[in-house]
Amino acid sequence: MREILEAVAAGELTPAEAESELAGYATTGAGRFDAARKARSGVPEAVLGSGKTVEEIADLAATAVETTGRAIVTRIDAAGAGAVRRQLAENAPKATIRWDERSNWLVATAPAFERPDVDARVGVVTAGTSDAVPAGEAAMIAAELGADVTRIDDVGVASLARTIDAVSRLREQDVLVVAAGREGALPTVVAGLVDTPVIGLPVSTGYGHGGEGEAALSGMLQSCTALSVVNVDAGFTAGTQAGLIARRVAAARGG
Amino acid sequence: MREILEAVAAGELTPAEAESELAGYATTGAGRFDAARKARSGVPEAVLGSGKTVEEIADLAATAVETTGRAIVTRIDAAGAGAVRRQLAENAPKATIRWDERSNWLVATAPAFERPDVDARVGVVTAGTSDAVPAGEAAMIAAELGADVTRIDDVGVASLARTIDAVSRLREQDVLVVAAGREGALPTVVAGLVDTPVIGLPVSTGYGHGGEGEAALSGMLQSCTALSVVNVDAGFTAGTQAGLIARRVAAARGG
Amino acid sequence: MREILEAVAAGELTPAEAESELAGYATTGAGRFDAARKARSGVPEAVLGSGKTVEEIADLAATAVETTGRAIVTRIDAAGAGAVRRQLAENAPKATIRWDERSNWLVATAPAFERPDVDARVGVVTAGTSDAVPAGEAAMIAAELGADVTRIDDVGVASLARTIDAVSRLREQDVLVVAAGREGALPTVVAGLVDTPVIGLPVSTGYGHGGEGEAALSGMLQSCTALSVVNVDAGFTAGTQAGLIARRVAAARGG
Amino acid sequence: MREILEAVAAGELTPAEAESELAGYATTGAGRFDAARKARSGVPEAVLGSGKTVEEIADLAATAVETTGRAIVTRIDAAGAGAVRRQLAENAPKATIRWDERSNWLVATAPAFERPDVDARVGVVTAGTSDAVPAGEAAMIAAELGADVTRIDDVGVASLARTIDAVSRLREQDVLVVAAGREGALPTVVAGLVDTPVIGLPVSTGYGHGGEGEAALSGMLQSCTALSVVNVDAGFTAGTQAGLIARRVAAARGG
């Protein structure tokens, strides 16, 4: 830091340049810093729909579209999606809205918004329909980060043939998010078949002892393969991590 | 019960016959009842070596050989095995001693002892060497109950090919005990490949969150296949249950 | 595997035969594989009603009747049962429907469907009415697997006489599923009285510390008898395991 | 309190009498208060041997004999007992020492000490030898409180006949302490057979899930009978509670 300050004293740097130089860790206005960070990392913020009224969701979504060109909402049901539609009909009538009924997310974009496009592949793998919500969130946010996302569904450990038949598709990806509830063994089995980095995503299925995803989480943490893991149902986190890896890979590709 | 008592009053049953009739749930001497039960079920009692002095183990083993013709000791190390040898050299010099150094069990039998022989197959499956102690206990007690026991080792979920190559051997068994530590996925994978009853045996490997076999246990309890499970490291319980099933199967075979 | 491939190359096996030979662990279509497995193991899939809309349940049930001749639904209430009835009135008007109001399961069968019939006895034991749902599921699926199922109810450890009076019925079975909530001691007491394999089924009664079936589960796992155990309320798993054992026994009987 | 103070002001009570009147909740010297309480309740303090050096134990025991006529030490091994013997040989050469090797307690009494004698019966029940330490503590302290203590051992739920054969002895007691490890079902079974108050004493046997006495504790807390419970291995607490009940009963008997 002393060097920068001395450069300022010597007139070699303007105060603004010095501030920019230090921008990673200091700024005058918190909001401005966040904007910088967003531009830099491309990780958009999302609105978590659960626990909010439909009015609150609609307001936040409209603001996001107006300020950043895109609103991402997770855990939003039909009523919430309707409220967002009505609000945007007023605030941003030309916005495009996609709502995924099964995975409960909504993405609204202003006409001018251009989603990043990175040259790297993210695979999102599930064992069954009960993994739909977190897997859908992971796929959505990875795609919004620009990755080329492939869904590989119904790959269950209790029916090994399905897993084996998916091997070539699994190997084509640059990074895999593998969702699993109950005993959560699928990420271990997949990581034993590929040399792609695998992010385990435990899902809150199951009941009784180890239910609510706890068995899946602890099983993935105990896996003898090289898994990394996110929290139960944290599809957004898994997809973001996968997206960040995809961006590194794409950057290396010169894309 | 009234009927039995009336038959006694009528002289149709002697008191001894009546007692025998009621033997399932009543007896004058606890020891005698236990003898009856052992004769009936063939489940021998075992000496748990851990937590006992070598003298205590040796005494108990000698008594068991003298009274029932056989001593079964689990969790016994070289020192314990040596003490048993010395004690039996005095008390029962003609006894045969088998000690499994890896699985830490010892079985001593009097020359006249005839192990039951039942016509049914028990498979004991492991993923690796860390499952040796509980899997070895399971195999030993199932064999002592008379079953035809096969060990199927090094079948790991992180190397599916090994599992697949073992399928035909797995399918030949009448009942399977499948041991697994860490994430404990092997019993689920096996039960998806066979229609044999599978008993999951969680092993206390692993560390950190879900360590000490807790992840394996909860994963097996959450399995979407039809597993039944025993406690962590409870190889003796798993092997006994498998042995009881084998005896039912063998009885049905007329064996 | 090399042998099979060489036989294909030599023209000794057609590709179709080879595929069939490998069917345990490989197939082109996941669905087909599952059909093969069902034919082999006789374990039918069930629809879990809880967490689904009545329309979803009705659709899945109708499809199951049409494709496999039988639909099994668990955790289904009166509204769900009504929806299934209406749907089948359209899709499969000749189907037979059994709905167990107390245990919340429904089985619908096409006229041509023939339930397997295996010559072996499964006993399902309960301590009281609060065990009805999981015990009922266990009894239903064991029966659907073809076993001869006997219910032995109201056998509580706090009233030993009831347990003792049930001993002879308990001993007649080839395998027992014993359900218990609260402290879960019944399977231990039963397993001390018989030499039949006992599967403990913890029930989610109880409150406070150890409630929701956790005390029952841990007690059964700690039992000094040779119990195997399933997860809390996992009646379907316990009944399937019992059914698989019954099939092994029956196969040995030549049935 | 105002009444007492007014009586003091009026000279109707001396300050000493007033203090004595308030003695339940106030005193100038903590030690004196404790003496009063001990005299009143007869619950002697005990020295917990574990975690102390043999010198510390010996010192504390000698002090206890000198000041109260009796020293009670729990969790004391042979080395500790030897140290106490040597110390008392100096300080109180006429003291009588009883050391229970199996239950690890020691009681030393001065010649003049008279143990209270109350006319009521406490039964201490165990399932096996692994319950020896806490059950032995319970029996010892109940006896030191003056109760007439009976040991009823080897009463296991896995061998119901033993339990049933003990029924009449169980019914003769005024209060029962029932120790059990593993699944901890014995207190429930006993309480279903008698109308005596039963105090459940969980023992830290068992391993894996629910081990260290946790399954036994939660099972006793979930019991459908009217048990009260103490903590794992808290034999001293259970025996004291039983002794207090015995004293109430004896007081009612006019003893």
Next chain:
Amino acid sequence: MREILEAVAAGELTPAEAESELAGYATTGAGRFDAARKARSGVPEAVLGSGKTVEEIADLAATAVETTGRAIVTRIDAAGAGAVRRQLAENAPKATIRWDERSNWLVATAPAFERPDVDARVGVVTAGTSDAVPAGEAAMIAAELGADVTRIDDVGVASLARTIDAVSRLREQDVLVVAAGREGALPTVVAGLVDTPVIGLPVSTGYGHGGEGEAALSGMLQSCTALSVVNVDAGFTAGTQAGLIARRVAAARGG
């Protein structure tokens, strides 16, 4: 048992006498055995209202009044109480009904029913209004068992003066049930002031870590005084245990 059978054979006992002799552990009809037990122990069964429909509650209550002269229902709200009233207006119009709105219990008695009356005092102590339901259950069942019950309310550890002012009333009881939620310290403080047996009753107040009564339960189990404890909110169990102790004391009094 052999002696009894020989006496039957010798004609010294009729079968009926023998059955009566063995009645503690054997009977032909489970129902009959229970009747015997109820007569012997005086512990009436109660209907747990929660989880039942109002119709079910009303049916069970009516049956209980008709067969035993008394119905005890816990966890019953105004709707349930109304349903019982209507049902009894039909089935047992002369029955007396008491409903405690605050503690949610109901007791209905036939005109001929005579509650037992035992000469012993049970004190039920609370810290505040949030303890009302379990404390009320404890007081009710102890009274139904015949004890002379005193409520001692609003005795909180955060206001020691209240505790101290209650000391003399606390000391007058033969046995105390002390309810406490949150940190659950009251039973420890009370047991330090009296030499009466104290049964700790943890209450499911509190939130966050240790909430739902878990902190209170573990605190009571750790108490350095001689408490015994029941499960969280298990007022019925605590009151029954207190009632059984009271009956022993009263029996000793010749009452």
Next chain:
Amino acid sequence: MREILEAVAAGELTPAEAESELAGYATTGAGRFDAARKARSGVPEAVLGSGKTVEEIADLAATAVETTGRAIVTRIDAAGAGAVRRQLAENAPKATIRWDERSNWLVATAPAFERPDVDARVGVVTAGTSDAVPAGEAAMIAAELGADVTRIDDVGVASLARTIDAVSRLREQDVLVVAAGREGALPTVVAGLVDTPVIGLPVSTGYGHGGEGEAALSGMLQSCTALSVVNVDAGFTAGTQAGLIARRVAAARGG
């Protein structure tokens, strides 16, 4: 205590003076003692709205205003606030009512009530809007205790710049309450930047493993800085503790 009693006997103290002297730990009427304590410590009691009917809340609030001049209610929604308004319109029409919709608390004061005013600063810090309820409670009760309260919001660890920009405001406070959910790292980061005492307030945000505030609580307890901590969501406790510290500081300032 003897000294006081002797002074009474000597006529140097009236009984009333003596009682007052002992008032910290003894009194005839519990209510009176509490009044003394409130006057002394200035910690007012609050009504916890959750779990009470709106009528109960309104009654308690009206009583508090009438007897102490102020009612404090936490966890109260719009319906509850309306009920209080209507009740006070009758009982205390001149009372002033403040209701914080976001933090769900209500304070009503009689015209004559004078809030204490102490010369010390309490800072209440949050990371985001999800901390509003407990942080709002902390700020409210600290203010009602008389402290000068500053809110410092939106200081998140994932955006260090915001934290750094807040440093000077953080350093101006005499004591800080720092609320944080999820991983709960904010109090640690803040305590590393200031030498003010910091009270960590974990918030029940988060889901899956460590959710409901458990991760935040355990993280704060593990902090390598000198935090003290309150339970999850215990804003009232944190604010009261901060207020007591502020009062000590102010007292030292001569205020």
Next chain:
Amino acid sequence: MREILEAVAAGELTPAEAESELAGYATTGAGRFDAARKARSGVPEAVLGSGKTVEEIADLAATAVETTGRAIVTRIDAAGAGAVRRQLAENAPKATIRWDERSNWLVATAPAFERPDVDARVGVVTAGTSDAVPAGEAAMIAAELGADVTRIDDVGVASLARTIDAVSRLREQDVLVVAAGREGALPTVVAGLVDTPVIGLPVSTGYGHGGEGEAALSGMLQSCTALSVVNVDAGFTAGTQAGLIARRVAAARGG
């Protein structure tokens, strides 16, 4: 930050002054920053003896004396203290060493070192000797921070009179650290008697359920009084927090 940078550009601040101005959150050398912070907050770092070899402890202590004039070591036994003595005999022969054998801490100071002296009182309260280590750490570090520390020992909730007799000493303190193991009720009882801020310090005594200090911790977190809490055995944290509060109070006193 912009303002500072502009002042540098304008020559109003030298780079060194600017760096100093920003010193709270930026510096070129990590070590230097820490020195600044130590000077500012006066919280000295301590060496945690457990888990280190005696050589490592001695080295670290010698370095601390040489660089800051004082070494503070916790959890150090006789062997460690001897090693420190020998090391300092070489490196700093004039240093003064205090070792507290019972609480296992050691403080060594260079002759020139002057401990701060702040005009505020910290009370450290214990229930018994088992609280010695963490309470001793709390007292030591509070004293090293300059506070006037008073130990108030043997204040147990099971002997209320002792607590009451300590009231006046408790009230004289500016802040209290109250240590308690087992059920951990003492801080609640104390906080109900005083209006001083109380920091609860749970101690890892106790066994079985809630042992290792968990019951004490959860009880303190559930306390209905305004406690703040530190982790189990975290005496150093509690004492530091108390010392920081004392410093604020003393600063307000003008000391």
Next chain:
Amino acid sequence: MREILEAVAAGELTPAEAESELAGYATTGAGRFDAARKARSGVPEAVLGSGKTVEEIADLAATAVETTGRAIVTRIDAAGAGAVRRQLAENAPKATIRWDERSNWLVATAPAFERPDVDARVGVVTAGTSDAVPAGEAAMIAAELGADVTRIDDVGVASLARTIDAVSRLREQDVLVVAAGREGALPTVVAGLVDTPVIGLPVSTGYGHGGEGEAALSGMLQSCTALSVVNVDAGFTAGTQAGLIARRVAAARGG
């Protein structure tokens, strides 16, 4: 699969080629398959030293050097390292041995062994010396996988300046492993400053509630940034995952 089989039948594929084609999921010999996988993924197996005798470790290491050219051992102390040295002096006298005393790992390589070299950067970040073992394992295995590894140490959240000073080095990496014990906040703080993928590595420091790394693990799982996480102390897993990501990045770079 059918296509492959038909190609074999048509003579288009030799059986060996077909087997090779299917090699991902089928092979005749388990060992051969593993070899294939190792060649493919480059993830070498490691010997876990803890729980093995020094002879076992030395044997396994020698075998690994002979068969794969490299032995990797973790959790190995000086005694173990000495044994490996002696064994290799016999078996492979030209092998090179590196032993990291602080992180307890050993790598031995045959002269001909060429470590892969991939063009991507892995940063391994720690807060302090207590993170040495797992962080050292992570760095070692990432380097053995060929990555360019940088250690960034002493970056603690309680001293933000250190973190900020490390920002530019953090941003230069392609992937970061961030180790942290106690409250585990460092990965969250780091992930808020960079757009690099961050893998959180919880370390088993800490004591009391949330000790043994549990607080760190749950805090990382709750992080509001996009962390993925491995189990407590699972440095080998974290480093392998980082290495796999680095390999993907390098492959994209054409390296």
